[in-house]
Amino acid sequence: MIEREILLEKMKTSPYKPMHGKIVAAEMLTEKEKLFRIELEGKINLAHEPGQFVMISIFGFGEAPISVCSSPSDKGYFEITVRNVGALTDKLHKLGKGDTLGIRGPFGKGFPIDNMFGYDVMIVAGGLGIVPLRSLIRYIMFHRNDFGNVQILLGCKSPKELLFEAETKEWMRRAEIKFNCTVDRGDPDWKGNVGLITTLIPNVDINPMRTYGVVVGPPIMYKFVIVKLLEKKIPDHQIIVSLERKMKCGLGKCGHCQIEGIYVCQSGPVFNYAQLKNFKGECHEKAI
Amino acid sequence: MKYASLNKTHLNNWLEHLKNKAKLYAPRKKENLFVLRPVKEVSDVCLEYIPTILPPKKYYFPQKERLFKFSSQPFKTAKAIDKFDEFILFGVHTCDIAGIQCMDVVFRESPEDPNYLNRKDKMAIIGIECLKYCDKYANCASMGNHIPRGGYDLMIIDIGDKFIIHINSEKGERLIKDVDFIKGSAAEDMVKLDRIREEKKMVFKDEFSAPLSKVYESFDKSFNSDVWKDVGKRCVGCGNCTAVCPTCYCFDVSDEMELNLNDGVRYRIWNSCQMDDFAKVAGGEDFRKGRQSRQRHRYYRKFKYPVDKFNRYFCTGCGRCSRTCMAEISLIDTVNALSSVALE
Numbered sequence: 001m002i003e004r005e006i007l008l009e010k011m012k013t014s015p016y017k018p019m020h021g022k023i024v025a026a027e028m029l030t031e032k033e034k035l036f037r038i039e040l041e042g043k044i045n046l047a048h049e050p051g052q053f054v055m056i057s058i059f060g061f062g063e064a065p066i067s068v069c070s071s072p073s074d075k076g077y078f079e080i081t082v083r084n085v086g087a088l089t090d091k092l093h094k095l096g097k098g099d100t101l102g103i104r105g106p107f108g109k110g111f112p113i114d115n116m117f118g119y120d121v122m123i124v125a126g127g128l129g130i131v132p133l134r135s136l137i138r139y140i141m142f143h144r145n146d147f148g149n150v151q152i153l154l155g156c157k158s159p160k161e162l163l164f165e166a167e168t169k170e171w172m173r174r175a176e177i178k179f180n181c182t183v184d185r186g187d188p189d190w191k192g193n194v195g196l197i198t199t200l201i202p203n204v205d206i207n208p209m210r211t212y213g214v215v216v217g218p219p220i221m222y223k224f225v226i227v228k229l230l231e232k233k234i235p236d237h238q239i240i241v242s243l244e245r246k247m248k249c250g251l252g253k254c255g256h257c258q259i260e261g262i263y264v265c266q267s268g269p270v271f272n273y274a275q276l277k278n279f280k281g282e283c284h285e286k287a288i
Numbered sequence: 289m290k291y292a293s294l295n296k297t298h299l300n301n302w303l304e305h306l307k308n309k310a311k312l313y314a315p316r317k318k319e320n321l322f323v324l325r326p327v328k329e330v331s332d333v334c335l336e337y338i339p340t341i342l343p344p345k346k347y348y349f350p351q352k353e354r355l356f357k358f359s360s361q362p363f364k365t366a367k368a369i370d371k372f373d374e375f376i377l378f379g380v381h382t383c384d385i386a387g388i389q390c391m392d393v394v395f396r397e398s399p400e401d402p403n404y405l406n407r408k409d410k411m412a413i414i415g416i417e418c419l420k421y422c423d424k425y426a427n428c429a430s431m432g433n434h435i436p437r438g439g440y441d442l443m444i445i446d447i448g449d450k451f452i453i454h455i456n457s458e459k460g461e462r463l464i465k466d467v468d469f470i471k472g473s474a475a476e477d478m479v480k481l482d483r484i485r486e487e488k489k490m491v492f493k494d495e496f497s498a499p500l501s502k503v504y505e506s507f508d509k510s511f512n513s514d515v516w517k518d519v520g521k522r523c524v525g526c527g528n529c530t531a532v533c534p535t536c537y538c539f540d541v542s543d544e545m546e547l548n549l550n551d552g553v554r555y556r557i558w559n560s561c562q563m564d565d566f567a568k569v570a571g572g573e574d575f576r577k578g579r580q581s582r583q584r585h586r587y588y589r590k591f592k593y594p595v596d597k598f599n600r601y602f603c604t605g606c607g608r609c610s611r612t613c614m615a616e617i618s619l620i621d622t623v624n625a626l627s628s629v630a631l632e
Contacts, residue, residue: 011405016355016541016554017365059360060545060552064570085570100363219573246569248541248556251399255538255561258585259575261593280511 015251018057018102024077026096029163034093035081046078049110050135051242051270055250057102061088065247069131071138081131107250108269111136111240116212120148124225126197126217127156130163132242133216144176151178155197158183159190201228208233214240226273239273290455292464293473303330305467310374313347315340335379338422339606343384343534344377348407349391352557359551368553372406380415382436383428383606387534389439393598394537412459415440420491425607427620429492430500433605447480495620498627506630507592515625520580522615527560529609535602561585
C-alpha cells in the first residue's frame with residue numbers, strides 16, 4: 001500500500017497530459033518518411049535510452065507511439081522519423097519548422113546498452129527498423145570505445161526507400177564499423193547487393209558468445225533473421241528485438257499492445273529472444 | 289469485527305439519510321432487467337436483483353472520461369475535471385465488489401491512473417450479501433465471490449426482519465454514525481448470521497466441474513485447444529462481453545474538437561479486445577487476428593495472465609458475459625470444456 005501523501009500527490013498530476021514540443025527542423029527523407037527535429041521547452045533533454053519511444057500528439061488528431069531515432073548523446077533536441085500511414089501521421093507530415101506538438105514519454109525499455117558494454121554488436125535492420133536502431137547506432141558511434149566490433153546490416157524493399165542516406169554513406173566510409181546494405185529489388189542505378197537481408201548473415205564473421213545481435217523490422221523479417229542468428233550460435237538472451245504494437249496510453253493500461261500478460265509499452269518494446277520465444281500468442285503467429 | 293443492525297422498516301429512512309450525504313447510486317428495475325441509477329425516490333431501490341446490465345465500473349471508470357482540456361494555438365493543456373464528487377454505491381453484490389478490487393490493483397499499479405484514484409477516493413461501497421443464486425449464468429461460488437471478501441465499506445446481510453451491517457472501514461462507520469435507528473447488533477442476530485452462512489453452503493456449489501486451481505492449470509495447457517475454434521466460430525465480435533465485464537478496462541484515447549477547431553477535450557472511451565482493429569497497427573499488421581484468438585485472449589485475461597501478475601482471478605463470477613452474449617457462448621461451458629480436455 002502506498003502512503004496516502006504520495007497517493008494524493010499522484011492524484012494531482014495526469015500522466016496523460018503531453019509536454020510542449022517545437023519542431024526546429026523537418027526534412028523529407030523519402031516519398032513517405034519525414035524526419036523531425038524537436039525541442040522541448042527550455043531545450044531540456046528528453047533523457048531517453050536508445051530504443052525507447054514517445055507518444056506524439058496533435059490535438060484534434062490524436063496520439064501515436066513513435067520511436068526516437070536520435071541518441072541521448074544528441075543534446076538539446078531529439079528526432080523522430082515518421083511514415084505517412086494514417087490520419088495523425090498525415091497531419092504530422094504537413095507540419096514543419098516552428099510548429100508545435102504534444103510529447104509524452106519517453107516510455108518503455110530501450111536496448112540493453114549497459115549489458116552490451118564491451119561486446120561486439122551486430123545490428124540487423126529491415127525497412128523502418130532502421131529508425132529506432134539509428135538511436136543505438138548514433139549512441140555506439142558516440143561511445144565507440146565502449147563496444148567491440150560493430151557491424152550493421154540494412155535491408156529494404158528498393159533503393160528509393162533507403163532512409164538516412166547521408167548517414168549510411170558515412171557509416172560505409174568509416175573504418176571502425178562494417179556496414180552492408182541490400183535491397184529486395186534493385187533499380188538501374190543500384191550497385192549494391194540485391195536479395196533478402198537473411199542472405200547477408202551467413203557471410204558475417206562473428207564470435208557468437210561475445211556478440212549481441214540486435215534486430216528490428218517487420219515480423220516477417222525478424223522471424224527469419226532470428227533463425228539465422230541462432231544458426232550463428234548467438235545465445236538467446238543476446239538476440240535483441242524491438243516490437244511494434246498499437247498503443248494508446250503508454251502506461252500499461254489501455255490493453256492494445258498486450259502480448260499474453262505483458263504490456264509492450266512498459267515491459268518492451270525491446271525484448272530478448274529468451275523472453276520472446278516463450279510467447280505463444282500475438283507475437284509472430286498467423287491467425288489460428 | 290464490528291457489526292450493527294437495521295430494522296427493515298427503517299431501510300428507506302437510511303437511504304434518505306445517505307442520499308442527503310452524497311450522490312447515491314443503487315439498483316432499480318428497468319423493464320425485465322436491472323440497472324444502477326442515481327436514487328431519486330428511495331422506494332425505487334430494488335435490492336432483490338440479478339446483476340445490473342452494466343457493472344458499477346461505469347461510476348469509477350466512466351465509459352467516456354475526460355482526461356484534459358487542450359488548445360492547439362497557443363499550445364495549452366488544463367484539467368478537465370475540477371472536482372470529483374463524493375458518491376455512494378448502495379446494494380452492490382459481492383461479485384461486483386470483487387470487480388472493484390481487481391480494477392484497484394490495475395489502476396494503482398505504477399504508473400498510477402489519477403482519474404481512477406480520484407474517483408475511487410470519493411467512493412463509498414455498501415454491499416449486500418447474496419443468499420441465493422441470481423440465475424444459471426452465475427459462477428460466483430467457483431470464483432469464491434459468493435461471500436464477502438473485503439473491499440467494501442459496509443456490507444448488509446438480510447437476516448429476516450433485520451439487516452446486519454458489517455462495518456469494514458472508517459468511511460463506512462461515518463455512514464451509520466448519528467443514525468439513531470441503526471443499533472449495535474445483539475448476540476441473537478449473530479447466531480442468525482451464522483445459521484444463514486451455514487444454509488448458504490447448501491445453496492452455492494462449485495459451478496465449474498474442476499476446482500479453480502485445476503482450471504488455472506487447464507489454461508496453461510489449452511492455448512491451442514479446439515475449444516477456441518468452436519468459440520471463435522460462434523462469436524459475432526460484438527464486444528458485449530467486454531462492455532459488461534466488471535474487470536474489463538481496455539480503452540481508446542480520442543480527441544473531440546470544439547467548433548472553433550482550436551480547443552477541445554481529450555478523453556478515453558471503453559474499447560474492446562473483441563473489435564477486429566484492436567491490435568492492428570497503422571502499417572496494417574494485425575497482431576491478434578481472428579475472433580477465436582480474440583475470445584481466447586479475453587478468457588486468458590480472466591483466468592491466466594492476471595493470476596500470474598497480480599495473484600488474482602479477473603473473473604468475478606457475475607455471469608454477465610454469458611447472460612449478454614448474442615451467440616450464447618457460456619463461460620461456464622467454455623471453462624468446463626477446457627478443463628475436461630486438458631486434465632484428462
